[in-house]
Structure formats: structure tokens, C-alpha cells
Amino acid sequence: xxxxxxxxxxxxxxxxxxxxxxxxxxxxxxxxxxxxxxxxxxxxxxxxxxxxxxxxxxxxxxxxxxxxxxxxxxxxxxxxxxxxxxxxxxxxxxxxxxxxxxxxxxxxxxxxxx
Amino acid sequence: xxxxxxxxxxxxxxxxxxxxxxxxxxxxxxxxxxxxxxxxxxxxxxxxxxxxxxxxxxxxxxxxxxxxxxxxxxxxxxxxxxxxxxxxxxxxxxxxxxxxxxxxxxxxxxxxxxx
Numbered sequence: 001x002x003x004x005x006x007x008x009x010x011x012x013x014x015x016x017x018x019x020x021x022x023x024x025x026x027x028x029x030x031x032x033x034x035x036x037x038x039x040x041x042x043x044x045x046x047x048x049x050x051x052x053x054x055x056x057x058x059x060x061x062x063x064x065x066x067x068x069x070x071x072x073x074x075x076x077x078x079x080x081x082x083x084x085x086x087x088x089x090x091x092x093x094x095x096x097x098x099x100x101x102x103x104x105x106x107x108x109x110x111x112x113x114x
Numbered sequence: 115x116x117x118x119x120x121x122x123x124x125x126x127x128x129x130x131x132x133x134x135x136x137x138x139x140x141x142x143x144x145x146x147x148x149x150x151x152x153x154x155x156x157x158x159x160x161x162x163x164x165x166x167x168x169x170x171x172x173x174x175x176x177x178x179x180x181x182x183x184x185x186x187x188x189x190x191x192x193x194x195x196x197x198x199x200x201x202x203x204x205x206x207x208x209x210x211x212x213x214x215x216x217x218x219x220x221x222x223x224x225x226x227x228x229x
Contacts, residue, residue: 004157033217035219039221041116042120042203042221043158043203043205043222044219045216045217045218045219048216091157091158098209099216100209103217104157104160105157105159107156107157108155108156
């Protein structure tokens with residue numbers, strides 16, 4: 001069975017450009033999470049959805065970040081405009097019936113903003 | 115405000131010896147704790163968990179200990195193997211507080227097992 005699928009795996013973009021990261025959760029999972037990994041802060045939760053509805057976006061750093069989940073099999077994380085400090089690995093993850101159950105992560109999207 | 119802290123960024127252990135990874139938390143509402151393991155260029159994968167009603171959970175070579183009064187947990191790996199070299203993340207959440215079921219991760223500890 002396919003795991004969480006993220007694209008692109010690597011993205012290098014110039015400051016000011018729009019970046020869109022994509023995620024396909026595991027089929028049947030009803031929770032989807034977006035995390036960001038940095039050296040200083042480890043894995044930070046940006047936002048999570050339950051049944052396609054955003055539940056908590058308090059981790060989204062600024063208005064430049066937005067996330068959508070138009071259906072149960074697809075989510076996007078958009079950064080507009082991007083800045084060098086946004087450079088990080090962005091992980092999408094999904095679980096069945098909440099974070100108290102095992103969360104499965106994708107392989108991550110490595111973003112570099114120059 | 116870092117609610118889950120792993121104060122050791124790295125740890126080096128000889129193969130066959132015990133590896134002990136530590137984690138501290140500040141939120142007394144946390145009642146479920148997990149360890150995730152991450153290899154380079156891969157996403158984190160679940161390793162072991164413990165509920166706050168227990169003080170120890172064991173799974174093969176991996177044991178997690180929880181000290182609620184000290185708000186501290188540790189992961190023991192015995193014996194350590196080269197394949198255990200990875201970054202280990204401690205995580206915690208509250209399963210009882212409505213609307214607060216967020217899994218909070220620490221910064222991670224890079225474990226290196228030397229042959």
C-alpha cells in the first residue's frame with residue numbers, strides 16, 4: 001500500500017517566488033498534518049486537517065503561508081512570497097482517527113529559497 | 115516556547131553498548147509520548163510509545179521510561195546496532211484536552227553507533 005506521497009522532493013527557488021508543496025495522504029486516513037523541520041526547532045506542526053477541514057493553523061508562521069485540502073486525497077501548502085528563512089524540509093503526514101494513533105510521514109519536500 | 119526538549123543534539127555510542135536518549139517536557143497535560151526515528155532523506159517513522167498510566171514500555175531492544183514527576187522520558191536501546199544510527203525525535207500530546215490533540219516534537223538527537 002502506498003504511503004504518504006509528497007511532491008516535489010526538492011525545490012530551489014528565488015526569494016519572492018511562490019512555492020506550492022503537494023501531498024497525497026494514505027487512503028482512508030482522516031487526519032492530515034503539515035510539519036516543518038529545522039535544525040533549531042526540530043519538527044514544528046504548521047497546520048492539521050480533520051476530514052478536509054483545517055482544525056488548528058496556529059503553527060503557520062505568517063500570512064505568507066496557506067494550506068488547503070480540497071478533498072480527502074490531496075493537500076497543498078503554499079508560500080507566497082517565499083523568503084530565504086523558509087528554507088527547510090516540509091513534511092506531510094497522515095493518520096487514522098487522530099494524532100493519538102500512529103502518524104505516517106511522507107519523505108519530505110526539501111525547500112531552498114535563495 | 116519549546117514544550118518538548120531534547121537537550122542533546124548528538125550522541126555517539128559503541129556498538130553493543132546501551133544508548134540512552136533523553137527528553138523533557140513542560141506541559142503537564144501531555145498524557146501520551148512517542149519516539150520517532152528518522153534516517154537521512156526519509157520521513158520519520160514511529161518507533162515506540164508510552165501512555166502516562168505506565169512508567170515503562172518495552173519492545174525488543176527498545177524500552178521507553180517515563181518519569182511523570184520529573185516530566186522526563188528516556189529511550190534505551192540495548193544492544194545498540196549500526197542500523198540504529200539515525201535522528202530520534204521525542205513527541206508528546208494530550209489525548210484528553212479537546213482541540214489540543216497536537217503531536218509536539220522535540221528538536222531531535224542524532225545517534226551514531228560506532229563499530
